[in-house]
Amino acid sequence: MTKRYGQCALITGASSGIGKTFARALAKEGMNIILVARREDVLNTLASQLQEEFQVETQVIAVDLIKSGASKVIMDSIQWPVDLLVNNAGYGSYGEFQTLDVNIEENMVDLNCRQVVSLTHALLPNMIKNKRGGIICLASVVSHVPSPYMATYSASKAFNRFFALSLAGEVKHHNVDVLALCPGDTVSEFRQEAHFDKKMPIPQRTSEDVVNTALSSLGKKYSVTDGIFNKLMGVFGKLYPEKRLVRFNAKTWRPRKARA
Numbered sequence: 001m002t003k004r005y006g007q008c009a010l011i012t013g014a015s016s017g018i019g020k021t022f023a024r025a026l027a028k029e030g031m032n033i034i035l036v037a038r039r040e041d042v043l044n045t046l047a048s049q050l051q052e053e054f055q056v057e058t059q060v061i062a063v064d065l066i067k068s069g070a071s072k073v074i075m076d077s078i079q080w081p082v083d084l085l086v087n088n089a090g091y092g093s094y095g096e097f098q099t100l101d102v103n104i105e106e107n108m109v110d111l112n113c114r115q116v117v118s119l120t121h122a123l124l125p126n127m128i129k130n131k132r133g134g135i136i137c138l139a140s141v142v143s144h145v146p147s148p149y150m151a152t153y154s155a156s157k158a159f160n161r162f163f164a165l166s167l168a169g170e171v172k173h174h175n176v177d178v179l180a181l182c183p184g185d186t187v188s189e190f191r192q193e194a195h196f197d198k199k200m201p202i203p204q205r206t207s208e209d210v211v212n213t214a215l216s217s218l219g220k221k222y223s224v225t226d227g228i229f230n231k232l233m234g235v236f237g238k239l240y241p242e243k244r245l246v247r248f249n250a251k252t253w254r255p256r257k258a259r260a
Contacts, residue, residue, distance in 0.1 A: 001029035004219065005134045005177075006083025010034040010074075012065060012119070013089030015042040018138070018186065021207040022086050025215060027054040034059045034078055037089065065089050066111045071118040082123050084134040087116045087160070092153035095255055105152045112156035116163065124171070133176040134218055137164040141184040141230040145237035148250040157182075161223060168222040180223040183210045184230035203229075 009026045013019035015037035023033050027050040035043045040062035047058035061077050063070050090112040093100055116137060127133025139161035140154070147154035164180035171178060185204050210226045217224040225231045237245060 001026065001084075001215070002031055004132070005031075006081075006130070006132060008032045008034065008080040008082050009084040009086065010036060010078070010082045010123070011086040011088055012036045012115070014046065015039045018183065018207045018210050019086070019088040020046060021211045022088060022136075022214075023050060025211050026084070026086075027056045027058075030054070030056065031084065032057040032059075032080060034061060034080070034082065036061045036063060036065070036074060038062060038064050065115045066107050070115060071122050074119065075122050081126055081130070083127065083130070083132065085120065085123050085136070087120065087135070087137045089115065090138060090156070092150060094150055094153075096149065097151050100152075108152055109156055112153075113159045113163075116160060120167070124176070127176045128171065128174045131175045135164070135167070135176065135178045136214055136218060137161075137178070137180050139164065139180045139182045139223075141182050141225055141233050143180075143182060144225070144234040146242070146246045146249060147253065148246065149253045149255060165222050177219040179214060179218045179221065181210070181214045181217075182223065182225040182230070182234070183213075184225075184227055184233065186210055186226075205230075 009031045011019050011022050011026070011033065014023050014035040019037070023035060023046060027033050033050055033056060035047055035058060037043055040060060043060040043062060047060050050056055050058050059079050061074055063073050091108060093104055093108060120135060124133075124135070137160045140157035142150060142154040143157040143161040145154075161180040161182065164178050168178035183205065187204050187206050205227050213224055213226040225234050
C-alpha cells in the first residue's frame with residue numbers, strides 16, 4: 001500500500017465504524033494516519049492505540065466538518081502531505097421527509113457532499129503533482145436505487161458515487177486512483193443515529209468486510225459494492241422498472257409508525 005500510494009492517509013469520520021476500521025487497516029499497512037472527526041478524546045485514544053500497535057505516526061484534527069471552512073482548518077493543520085484520502089464522514093436520516101428536521105437534512109448535504117468536494121479539491125493537486133495518490137468516497141448501496149424515507153441520504157450518496165466515478169475519469173492518467181465505495185447495511189452507529197427501525201432481510205456486513213472490499217478494489221475498479229446481496233440489490237435497481245421499484249421500496253422501507 002505504501003509503495004503504491006505513499007506514506008500518509010487522511011480519514012474523515014475516523015472516530016468509529018468504517019472510518020476507524022480504515023485507520024487500523026491502513027496503519028497495519030505502515031501508513032501514517034491523520035484522524036479527522038469531532039470527538040477529540042476518542043481520536044486521541046485511537047491515535048495512541050495505532051502508534052503502540054503498528055508503530056506509525058498519527059495526527060488528530062478535531063473539527064466539525066459540517067461547518068464552512070472546515071477544509072481550510074484541516075489544510076492549515078496537517079503535518080504531512082496526504083497520499084490517500086478516505087472521505088468517510090457522513091450521516092443519514094430516516095422517516096417521512098416532511099416530518100424530518102430541515103436543519104438536519106441540510107447539514108447532511110453539507111457533510112455528505114460539500115465537504116467531500118472541498119477536501120478533495122484541496123488535497124488532489126498535490127497527488128497530481130506527485131503523480132500518485134488515492135481517494136475513496138463513501139457512497140452506499142442506496143445510491144443505486146430510489147429510497148423513499150431516506151430521500152436526502154440516498155440522494156447525497158448518489159452524488160458521492162457519481163462524483164467519484166467522474167473524478168476517476170479525470171485523474172487516472174495522473175496515476176491517481178479514485179473509488180466509489182458502496183456498502184449496504186453495516187454494523188455501526190448509523191442505525192441509531194439515523195433512527196432506522198427496519199430489520200433488513202439480508203445479513204449485516206461488518207466494517208472489516210467493507211474496508212477489505214475497498215482496499216482490494218482501489219486501483220482496480222472505479223466503483224465497488226460490498227457484499228453479494230448488496231450487489232444484487234444494485235443490479236435489481238438497474239433492471240426493474242423505475243415506477244415499480246419506487247413503489248416496492250416505499251412499501252418495504254415504510255417506517256413502522258407510518259403504518260399505524
